[in-house]
Amino acid sequence: MAVESLDLEVETGTILGFLGPNGAGKTTVIRMLSTILRPDAGWFAVAGVPHDHPAKIRRRVGVLPESAGYPPGQTGEEWLSFHAELFGRPRDDARATARRLLAEVGLAERGGSLISGYSRGMRQRLGIARALINDPQVVFLDEPTLGLDPMGQLQVLDLMTRIAHEHGVTVVLSTHLLAEVEQACDQVLILNHGRIVAQGTVAEVARRAAAPRRGLVKVPPELRSRAVDVLAAAEVEAVAGDGDRWGELVLTMPAGVAADTAASLTLSRLLEAGVPVLGFALEGGRLSDTFLTVTEDS
């Protein structure tokens, strides 16, 4: 069973970052929601269409598959026109749509070239154009930046953000690029072993699970031992540094305490005990920390 007990609702116009380690079930979920795979049990609706109307769902979704293949002997424009016709567009309309989308993804100059001559980044952009061929309400992008160089990744993510805003569609972005998810996505969902292990806005998920794990506090060296005792009473483990870091204490926060709570707890206890705080920093609080925390068993 690749996916189990998945309960997910995404608002219209949202960019959802869909995260998880390899084998977590992301591609399976996307294939189920795009009706390529049939779930053994359960119910879902995409763009308001229940799962037992797969052809209707396919009319409303666009998908860039994870390992999409492209016919090398066709031009980008021919391939897009073909798919536009499969969605019921008349031939002339299909051709016009293909040209418009090629321009939109920055391939207007290469639309007449054989796909065999496209770079990987160009193929990904062509795949995104195909995903938009039916004016979808929901777009699933499965690892759109896989195998791309940093510039290619940037281009694809810019394109995705522009599509979401200009077309007003819901985008589900499956990726391993956590920094980009933090930047571009409104919501994030982390999947592990086929189950949702974290879900919410990027800030919520980052705050809830990632922090407060470790921190750093700087106190006068002569008060270091006292600070350790004070923090131990507050269930904050503090380990003294050495050498140049002689006044620093590395803190391990109690599990399940939010970042801001942990910060105020540490500072207030130290100040109440008469230990001046010369510096304070909390590590964590980023999406990558959450990701590592909730998927550490993978």
Next chain:
Amino acid sequence: MAAVGARPVSLGRRAWIVVAERELRDLWLAGRGLPLLLAYAVLLSVTSYLVAANQALNFLEQREAVALTLQVAVAVGALLVLLGAADSVSGERERGTLESLLLSPAPRRALIIGKAVAALSLWAAAWAVSIPYIWYLGRGVGVVGVAVASSLAVGSLLALFLAGYGLLISTIVGSNRLSLSVSLFALLALYAPTQMPTAVQNSGIGELLLRVDPFTAGLRYLGNLIISGHSPSQDARWLIGPVVTAVVTVTVALTVADRLTLTGGDQA
């Protein structure tokens, strides 16, 4: 979510026509169609030369020469259809292009019909190529018309049977290599009844096998028409096998097409 942006299918052409057009273009302009047809023409040329030489040496009657060449033309022409059909779906799977096809709202069956049309075009082209050879070998004995018409009928039945069979295997199995090998193995098995001892062939079971096997039955029908000069209706019972197998395999292939999945098998 936002208003539905879908458009009705009826605005454009039917999906199977769109797929067929694309497949035909891929096959004949950028694919294996022309090389296969060239190889077919070379084979027919060699066969015609050999039977014509044997005919000149009085080893073969002219009608026998026509029948032999016709049987080769029909059998190999139908084989081309099998090669095209067996590659059609499993090939897309291996190239990673099947998923984008399955993401379209076109009925699975329409995708398969479009691919079947392209595979059958190989037979149509092969039949057209065989006509000059039949005319050259059969001129003067009044068999050219019958030979051309009967080869079209029998070859089309065999082509339909093999198109259905090849598509069925290609739809079910996940690997292109497996699809081609299973299809070719089955084709070889169809020639097995012709290798039975004469005594077995003349027994009730033997004759039943010969009549059920579409290849043996179809080629025997052609032989009876050309060599023995029988009328088309006189031996029509030999066509029961090819007709039934063509109808059954095409029906099964179209039924299974509705359950076409990304990876083959029966998982979706």
